[in-house]
Amino acid sequence: MNTTVVAQLQRQFQDYIVSLYQQGFLDNQFSELRKLQDEGTPDFVSEVVFLFFDDCSKLINTMSTSLEQPDNVDFKQLDSGVHQLKGSSSSVGAKRVKNVCISFKECCDVQNREGCLRCLQQVDYEYKMLKTKLQELFNLEQQILQAGGTIPQVDIS
């Protein structure tokens, strides 16, 4: 094991994950998620995260359909979709996505179709952005492991 390479990668990982918290992509709940991963379940976080992204994709499609017809918007179905998305983004620590969902819910509550359309676009943008970021993070993890190192515990207070 090349300890210099491992140390560099670990440093890179640490800096990257800290930046994700600082930029508001992730919140403390992501740390909680990482606590649940161990040697027995080394892929737990990535499994859950990709399950979340799948949910995002499906829900966004459904909600997009609900919003299609200007005079026939199913706000009840929209509300249900936003509720689910808010719940899962909250559980994963996807801070920006969650925040958009909060605004989205408000638009649903007052039946503001234009507002909902904007929020839908934003949710789509945010989850895809997060997906890219987390894929990068998981890549770094893999590189560390392949170089024979261990993934650092990062304490975000």
Place this chain on the structure above:
Amino acid sequence: MGVETESKFHVLAVDDSLFDRKMIERLLQKSSCQVTTVDSGSKALEFLGLRVDDNDPNALSTSPQIHQEVEINLIITDYCMPGMTGYDLLKKVKESAAFRSIPVVIMSSENVPARISRCLEEGAEEFFLKPVKLADLTKLKPHMMKTKLKKESEKPVAIEEIVVSKPEIEKEEDSSVIEILPLHQELESEQLEPMLCSNKRKAMEEVISTDRSRPKYNDITTSV
């Protein structure tokens, strides 16, 4: 030391969301529990062995084939589910003679004080706001211990086993009986009712931590 039960606590987790089931399952496993997950209240009742009569949803009877085969130490359920809500499930469990002693915990992503107090009044031990954290699950152990020790007391007593003088844990206690009251009873005795529900929950947590500390269990387990 006393009798240390080697078998894990078995928790039945109920949630209609696959994502949430995965989360709660992992949380519980990480807390050293055995977990069974189901996606609805009716499946939960089926698993317990309560036959749900399709014609009369209010009629519950214990299925003769699946009676008490699986020992469940706790039920943790989402509140918002299609069909049977977590609250409905809670009611059915508490109405059943066979299963009312199983502690029930409700989870919800929404902080609605009226909802929380309704559940607690119906007999829920805890109400967790989602996302549930590992730290939240440490509150479950006292409730699960209650059922394990109760089962111990119903078995024929051997010298090495735990002796509990009264099987009805909720009755008036003497020093050798586990002093555990269902949460809502504790609350009444503490006269915390006028508090807002969110404070109530916090207060209950405090009540638990002061009265339900480990030393009490150790006393029980060492007494012969």
